Amino acid sequence: MESAVEVRDLVVERGRRRVLHGISCAVPAGTVTGLLGPSGSGKTTLIRAVVGAQVVASGSVTVLGQPAGSAALRRTVGYVTQAPSVYADLSVRENARYFATLYGLGAAEADRAVADVGLADAAGQLVGNLSGGQRSRASLACAMIGSPGVLLLDEPTVGQDPVLRADLWAKFHALAGAGTTLLVSSHVMDEAARCDRLLLIRDGRLIGDGTPAAIRASAGTEDLEDAFLRLIRRHEEVAA
Amino acid sequence: MSVSITLATTGRILRQLRHDRRTVALLLIVPSLLLSLLYFMYDNAGPTFDRIALVMLGVFPFVIMFLVTSIAMLRERTTGTLERLLTTPLGKLDLLFGYGFAFGLAAAVQGGITVAAAYWLLGLDTAGGIGLVVVIAVVNAVLGVALGLFCSAFARTEFQAVQFLPVVVIPQLLLCGLFVPRGQMSGWLQAVSDAMPLSYAVEALAEVGAHPDATATMWRDLAVVAGAAIIALVLAAATLRRRTP
Numbered sequence: 281m282e283s284a285v286e287v288r289d290l291v292v293e294r295g296r297r298r299v300l301h302g303i304s305c306a307v308p309a310g311t312v313t314g315l316l317g318p319s320g321s322g323k324t325t326l327i328r329a330v331v332g333a334q335v336v337a338s339g340s341v342t343v344l345g346q347p348a349g350s351a352a353l354r355r356t357v358g359y360v361t362q363a364p365s366v367y368a369d370l371s372v373r374e375n376a377r378y379f380a381t382l383y384g385l386g387a388a389e390a391d392r393a394v395a396d397v398g399l400a401d402a403a404g405q406l407v408g409n410l411s412g413g414q415r416s417r418a419s420l421a422c423a424m425i426g427s428p429g430v431l432l433l434d435e436p437t438v439g440q441d442p443v444l445r446a447d448l449w450a451k452f453h454a455l456a457g458a459g460t461t462l463l464v465s466s467h468v469m470d471e472a473a474r475c476d477r478l479l480l481i482r483d484g485r486l487i488g489d490g491t492p493a494a495i496r497a498s499a500g501t502e503d504l505e506d507a508f509l510r511l512i513r514r515h516e517e518v519a520a
Numbered sequence: 521m522s523v524s525i526t527l528a529t530t531g532r533i534l535r536q537l538r539h540d541r542r543t544v545a546l547l548l549i550v551p552s553l554l555l556s557l558l559y560f561m562y563d564n565a566g567p568t569f570d571r572i573a574l575v576m577l578g579v580f581p582f583v584i585m586f587l588v589t590s591i592a593m594l595r596e597r598t599t600g601t602l603e604r605l606l607t608t609p610l611g612k613l614d615l616l617f618g619y620g621f622a623f624g625l626a627a628a629v630q631g632g633i634t635v636a637a638a639y640w641l642l643g644l645d646t647a648g649g650i651g652l653v654v655v656i657a658v659v660n661a662v663l664g665v666a667l668g669l670f671c672s673a674f675a676r677t678e679f680q681a682v683q684f685l686p687v688v689v690i691p692q693l694l695l696c697g698l699f700v701p702r703g704q705m706s707g708w709l710q711a712v713s714d715a716m717p718l719s720y721a722v723e724a725l726a727e728v729g730a731h732p733d734a735t736a737t738m739w740r741d742l743a744v745v746a747g748a749a750i751i752a753l754v755l756a757a758a759t760l761r762r763r764t765p
Contacts, residue, residue: 294765384524
């Protein structure tokens with residue numbers, strides 16, 4: 281399968297601390313790939329490296345055949361930060377329409393994205409007056425405008441109620457079905473089963489890479505949380 | 521740079537401002553109230569009031585827009601919208617000129633109201649025309665915006681950002697010739713004053729106060745202030761990084 285994102289020997293340092301220790305992985309095109317790991321494991325740093333916002337110490341990140349962060353990719357890569365990065369003093373609609381103009385798109389595309397995340401009824405409200413879950417959906421809507429080829433979502437489902445979470449995952453799969461590549465980070469293992477592929481990351485090292493079924497099989501357990509634990513132990517034994 | 525993205529950014533910033541009615545009210549009314557205070561301090565209109573009020577018409581937009589912009593830009597940095605914007609096709613100058621236009625426009629409205637109050641309510645008297653005063657006030661405001669955008673790069677919190685007001689604004693205010701005529705300052709102070717853009721803005725306003733028509737000195741001073749604003753915008757662009765540690 282063709283890769284939309286390729287990461288090779290990626291090393292990232294923050295201050296004197298090494299945050300990513302030579303990660304290599306690939307995100308196949310047209311899939312929903314989950315980036316799973318505990319908080320502080322380096323998920324956000326890896327996503328920032330893929331979007332080209334992170335200074336990297338060594339290694340390479342290629343997105344759709346181009347170096348991460350190159351000017352041509354700014355039109356085709358959508359990015360949602362972990363904290364909702366939308367303007368609190370604008371309405372949902374105003375936010376979406378502003379981001380739409382940055383991509384040369386009109387109000388219709390913006391309003392469709394707002395409806396897609398289930399915020400049509402709240403479109404006129406100021407983002408600052410929304411609940412946390414609504415706010416992160418507003419942020420998501422701004423990234424989905426114009427169907428980018430690659431969507432990088434950093435913990436997009438945190439704080440969403442279960443029904444909306446299911447809706448969002450259905451939406452992610454619909455987008456993947458239409459050819460979009462999604463890299464979705466989460467620290468909730470029950471979301472892992474919803475992904476086509478998984479990247480398991482811990483302490484800045486990749487400890488698992490494959491389909492959920494393959495990861496279950498290699499760990500020898502049906503439960504993904506348990507599989508993650510076994511992989512961590514196995515990894516520690518190898519390191520020791 | 522893209523014209524449509526710059527204008528969309530200007531529109532977005534003005535829309536943010538519109539949702540914040542209290543800030544709009546403060547922006548529009550406070551300078552006129554402060555001028556009224558001066559009016560009563562100097563026992564109603566007279567030459568001293570004329571001189572100081574004219575300088576203040578240039579100082580207010582500079583100070584207020586510096587403060588408003590540095591906080592607004594700091595918010596872009598701390599809420600993550602800046603990082604996000606820099607992953608889109610938006611150019612750095614689109615963002616900075618967007619701020620310059622938006623707050624420049626706000627300053628034009630503010631300047632119009634303040635100048636109207638100064639001339640028609642408080643009896644300010646100048647040899648030169650009202651229009652020139654508004655133009656100088658707007659260019660000063662843009663200088664304030666540009667310096668605010670630049671300085672916000674060196675602040676991590678709002679507390680730090682407001683501390684740049686005494687650092688950047690007050691020395692310019694002290695040395696601009698309002699308190700001690702620049703010609704009477706010692707040589708090194710004059711040299712420092714010469715390096716500060718606000719000195720030129722104040723001189724330009726004094727020219728409007730003294731001469732019925734726009735003078736060459738006034739245009740040169742205005743060009744210096746505009747040039748300083750452009751340099752500050754370019755420096756601000758250099759502080760925006762698409763990649764951060």
